[in-house]
Amino acid sequence: MRITYLAIAACVATLSSLTGMPAPAKAAGVDKLYILDCGTGSAPDQARWSPGVNVGVPLNVSDNCYLIHHAQGWFLWDTGIADAVAAMPDGLKGVNGAPDWIRKKTLAAQLDQLGVKPADIKAMAISHTHPDHIGNVELFPTVMLYVQKAEYEWPGVNGAPRFNPSHPVTKLEGDYDVFGDGSVTIISTPGHTPGHQSLLVRLPKTGAVVLSGDVAHFQDNWDNRRVPVFNTSKEESLASMDRIAGILAKEHAQLWINHDKPQSDAQKKSPDFYE
Ligand SMILES: [Zn+2]
Numbered sequence: 001m002r003i004t005y006l007a008i009a010a011c012v013a014t015l016s017s018l019t020g021m022p023a024p025a026k027a028a029g030v031d032k033l034y035i036l037d038c039g040t041g042s043a044p045d046q047a048r049w050s051p052g053v054n055v056g057v058p059l060n061v062s063d064n065c066y067l068i069h070h071a072q073g074w075f076l077w078d079t080g081i082a083d084a085v086a087a088m089p090d091g092l093k094g095v096n097g098a099p100d101w102i103r104k105k106t107l108a109a110q111l112d113q114l115g116v117k118p119a120d121i122k123a124m125a126i127s128h129t130h131p132d133h134i135g136n137v138e139l140f141p142t143v144m145l146y147v148q149k150a151e152y153e154w155p156g157v158n159g160a161p162r163f164n165p166s167h168p169v170t171k172l173e174g175d176y177d178v179f180g181d182g183s184v185t186i187i188s189t190p191g192h193t194p195g196h197q198s199l200l201v202r203l204p205k206t207g208a209v210v211l212s213g214d215v216a217h218f219q220d221n222w223d224n225r226r227v228p229v230f231n232t233s234k235e236e237s238l239a240s241m242d243r244i245a246g247i248l249a250k251e252h253a254q255l256w257i258n259h260d261k262p263q264s265d266a267q268k269k270s271p272d273f274y275e
Contacts, residue, residue, distance in 0.1 A: 038080020041099030073122025127213025151195025191237030
């Protein structure tokens with residue numbers, strides 16, 4: 001009897017790994033993920049992100065925000081370039097090789113289209129504190145923000161704080177299971193910045209997805225494990241990419257690279273969604 005049971009259990013485990021579906025219980029609380037357009041960037045030289053490769057070749061990037069619906073409420077991942085950029089006729093000009101940014105629609109308008117008010121958001125997190133990710137944090141002044149302590153305490157320009165000190169915050173030191181059911185997990189991936197983080201989402205139909213943050217900026221850089229010249233730690237960046245690769249293998253997860261424009265252009269955008 002015992003051997004038979006174990007044999008069946010082994011078959012089920014094998015089937016599960018072949019289909020790549022996460023255990024259903026782990027996706028229990030999450031039912032929808034929306035990809036929001038949070039900006040488009042164009043930079044003069046890709047080599048800023050891929051040292052020595054495609055030098056002088058321009059790079060176009062997407063900039064996405066992700067809105068996740070869970071039985072306990074809405075969760076927002078990254079906030080994109082500031083909504084104010086949408087009103088600038090020529091967009092926001094980049095300096096020192098950083099991208100020029102335009103915003104075709106605001107984050108506020110896209111939430112409004114879904115009937116979601118900023119106060120309806122239960123919790124939010126940002127991958128890191130670069131301006132193309134934190135531009136609209138204060139659109140949600142009362143929403144709990146999950147950020148790594150190392151990022152929160154990283155001094156900004158002239159030592160300025162990176163967040164409004166009155167914004168409610170939970171300072172993390174490592175991974176964090178947001179809803180306590182394994183459906184949405186913040187993954188600590190330092191290197192691009194001192195407290196950079198990524199997000200593992202276990203969706204009921206799509207399966208597991210890792211939202212990259214800027215652990216890599218586009219597919220070719222990911223495939224070749226390239227580290228941009230301006231990352232705060234090359235060693236940590238490589239370790240974080242290794243860590244994400246391990247999670248992708250274990251979870252049979254897709255890697256959704258925030259700034260990879262060809263990948264992003266092929267994805268469903270809000271008000272459409274992934275289940
Ligand atoms: Zn970025």
